Amino acid sequence: MTLRRLLALIALASVHASAQILDPAKLLSPPTDTWPTYNGDYSGRRFSPLTQINAGNVNSLALAWTYRVSVSTLRGVPAVQIKSTPLAVNGVLYFTIPDHVWAVDARTGKELWHYSWVDQGGHLVGNRGVGMYGNWLYFLTPDGWFVSLNATNGKERWKVQVADARLQYFTTMAPLVIRNHVIIGVGGDAMDVPGYLEARDPETGALQWRWNTEPGPGEPGAETWPNAGAMEHGGGMTWLPGTYDPELNLLYWGTGNPNPVYAGQGRKGADLWTCSIVALNPDTGKLVWYFQASPHDTHDWDNVETPVLFDAEMGGHPRKLLAQAARNGLFFVLDRTSGKSVVTAPYVGSDWVERIDSNGQPVANPKKDPQPDGALLNIPGSGGTNWFAPSFNPETGLFYVNAERGHSLFYLTDTDAAPQGYAGDRQNLWSRSVLEAIDAVTGKIRWSHEFFKGGNFSGILNTAGKLLFTGDPFSNLIAFDPASGRILWHFHLSAAVTNGPMTFQLDGKQYLILGAGDTLYAFKLPRSAAESPGGSGKRPSAQ
Amino acid sequence: MLPSAATLLVALTCLSLFAQSGSDVPERDKNSRLQRGREFLGLGAPPDPAAAARGEKLFARNCAFCHGSKATGAEGPNLIRSTLVLHDEKGEQIGPVVLKGRPDKGMPAFATMTPDQLYDLAEFLHQRVYETANRWGYQVQNIVTGNSQAGRGFFEAHCTACHSTTGDLAHIGSKYQPVDLQAVFLYPGTKLHVPDKLVLTLPTGERITGTLKHRDDFTISMVDNAGAVRSWPSDAVTVQIEDPLAGHLALLNVYTNEDMHNVLAYLVTLK
Secondary structure, eight states: OOHHHHHHHHHHHHHTTSTTOBOGGGGGSOOSSOBOSTTSSTTOOOEEOOOSSOTTTGGGOEEEEEEEOSOOOOTTOSSOOOOSOOEEETTEEEEEETTEEEEEETTTOOEEEEEEOOOSSOOOSOOOOOEEEBTEEEEEOTTSEEEEEETTTOOEEEEEEOSOGGGTOBOOOOOEEETTEEEEEOBOOTTOOOOEEEEEOTTTOOEEEEEESSOOTTSTTGGGSSSHHHHHTOBOOOOSOOEEETTTTEEEEEOOOBSSSSOOTTSOSOOTTTTEEEEEOTTTOOEEEEEESSTTOOSOOOOOSOOEEEEEEETTEEEEEEEEEOTTSEEEEEETTTOOEEEEEESSOOTTEEEEOTTSOEEEOGGGSOBTTOEEESSOTTOSOOSSOOEEETTTTEEEEEEEEEEEEEEEOOOSSSOOSSOEEEEEEEEEEEEEEEETTTOOEEEEEEOSSSOOOOOOEEETTTEEEEEOTTSEEEEEOTTTOOEEEEEEOSSOBOSOOEEEEETTEEEEEEEETTEEEEEEOOHHHHHSGGGSSSOOOOO | OOOOHHHHHHHHHHHHHHSOOSTHHHHHHHHHHHHHHHHHHTOOSOOOHHHHHHHHHHHHHHTHHHHOTTSSOSSSOOSTTOHHHHHOSSSTTHHHHHHHOBGGGTBOOOTTOOHHHHHHHHHHHHHHHHHHHOGGGOOOOOOOOSOHHHHHHHHHHHTTTTOOTTTTTTTHHHHSOHHHHHHHHHOGGGTSOOOOEEEEEOTTSOEEEEEEEEEOSSEEEEEETTSOEEEEEGGGSEEEEEOTTHHHHHHTTTOOHHHHHHHHHHHTTOO
16 A cells, blocks of 8 residues: 555545545445435446335325525526436535535435536536535536535535636536546537546546547547548537446446537548447546447437446346447447447337448438438437436336437538538427336337427436336426336426436435426425335335 | 318418518527527627628638638638637737747748737637537528429328418418428428317216317316316326327328428429
8 A cells, every 4th residue: 555545545534524424335335325426326227225215105205395596597598407416425415507516404405505606608508416535526617627625515625627618618517436536528519629538536636547539540440530630520528427337347438429510521430439338447548348329420419328237137148238228219238348239229210220230330321311401300309318317227127218209300501521510400390208118138118108298308216116206398206117107106396307316315214306497306205104014114015 | 190171270370470570580580599509608709790801801811722711721720620719819819820920830920910900800710610619500501402393292192181282371482481491391380389179078978179288197288169278187087189280290201301302392382
């Protein structure tokens, strides 16, 4: 052990004396009394083993408290929306909107502190939340600053600039902490900048490694670009938190669309490693394998959706798998040790796909590329899904996603040989939101529930209480039976669910927390229901 | 199922209400879109258009040979994606480079440029950056590329059960810009509110007809034929819905791009 490491451990131990420290072991186990990271744990499943709230008593679930943020407007966006999943650590919830972080008492919803940032540009489209290490929180600002706060009082500890907002980069993701690495990604599609993912030191913010979404000239992958200029301006943003397998020590990350966004004529080739799932070594940032979900994307279909990790038996053999419902309308299952395809199956319309090749990758139909006079596709313009969190339930073996069915037009507006920026536009024609339960091994849709309009941006939570919580596009919070899709309970909110619901147990009570517009909602059972046999933490009987 | 005549009447009324009434409307819409985009992107104040116009002429005479007429690069680099240009406010970073040149990279000095000219040049470059970054200002190009005869054939085969070019669709080609017409003929719901019609049956057996106002998994509400708004729990009633746009929805799975462009080419002739 080096002296530096010893000192760090001593420092960590002394901070332990204060109340807010996150026990690193919590990051490695399923979330119960703690929800320590964006997805609850490293797997991205958003599955809680808690059973106090369950299918037998969910009808009694009642509002515990609400917390409405004190910010009513944000520059350039129509409404204030909590898109972050709160962390729950030692009875405190930490959550964000762009430029703001709050700590509230998980028992009462009372504000403990509020941190605000004055941005100098950047996009205020959303913020996914904070990361936590010891007593420290990590927050990304719209204009590309990486800020560390003291979790006890919300005081700024330090800040370092990690992206240049003048180049139209912006940062929204919840930092992901793996041991002593804080992993952060970037966004930015407007000016053809290259994407990257970084690991930063939790004590100082100093750069540990940077993985670039595009290779350099002469490096492997460069052959998928026509020239160095296209590669230097090739996009591929890294704006949603990835997942991590501690046993394999592999970090899994989805990368965004290539740039220029809708115009492919200046970047002929597959455009690696845009629109891919990549596996990196979290200690070095070195690429271990990749799978490209949309070679040469021309539809703005970022492939950043959560790569969810699970194990399953296939043909009598245990397999370490990874599944993603991609924005391009395809459901991918990969072997997460190798990145080799196991299943590729459409979960919404995918007439842009001409065929699936022997590697499980789609080959695009060129007629469905954006055209100056319009191309008609049987998928919504924003794709089959987007940032809202999916969920995997190990008890049903199903992968759940809030999907969107529809039709749209794609236009190419910049026909120059060297186009720039978005270089095109899209027009949604018709769409419907649909909650889909997909067999995570075969890719077949087991059940689906179509809502009566489009535009559902709610995340999903599964619990061992045989419940699936999500929102609909009409401001209802709904509990579904994850096995059958039957609705068991609902509650009408002040706005539609805008984040991923999460849950934890505190003082023997299970809380359900979600964000809807500018308000955080907390639910729990009334004492009588919580103490009934079904609510004692035992598994509910089959319904 | 194709739309019924009664619902078409509703659609038509909406069509004429929403058709663009004056030429200033698109311009005003475009400006408000641009402003929305500027705020969202954090682009700051828009470039000075008069200075940018003067700068464009200066650029064409002095810079375009190397940097391309749109400043997207030729022999010399693309200036729109230049880090220096993107960090410049009003010529304070661009100006010195123009004055001194970059002899090591083959760029000559333009030592006689006045401060005003440097400002104008910088504003031109900022205008070009703005046009690239602010996608709310992008213009769809000419989309009337199809064969109107073939479009007429498609229309007669698929649309005339509900629509008539001398009735509901008379002059449709002069009511919309082509890009809006393409969206609206594919699916009128993109521009118009066309409510579903329904027949609702109460547990008593009573049947109520009207138009749908709201439907989710828990509540249904409607405007009945007498104009009253009424609501029920969804599971307390049975409903028969008639979507007047069902024919349009079904055709979205039928059109090829060519069919779509041909139909548009035909509809724009209905002036």
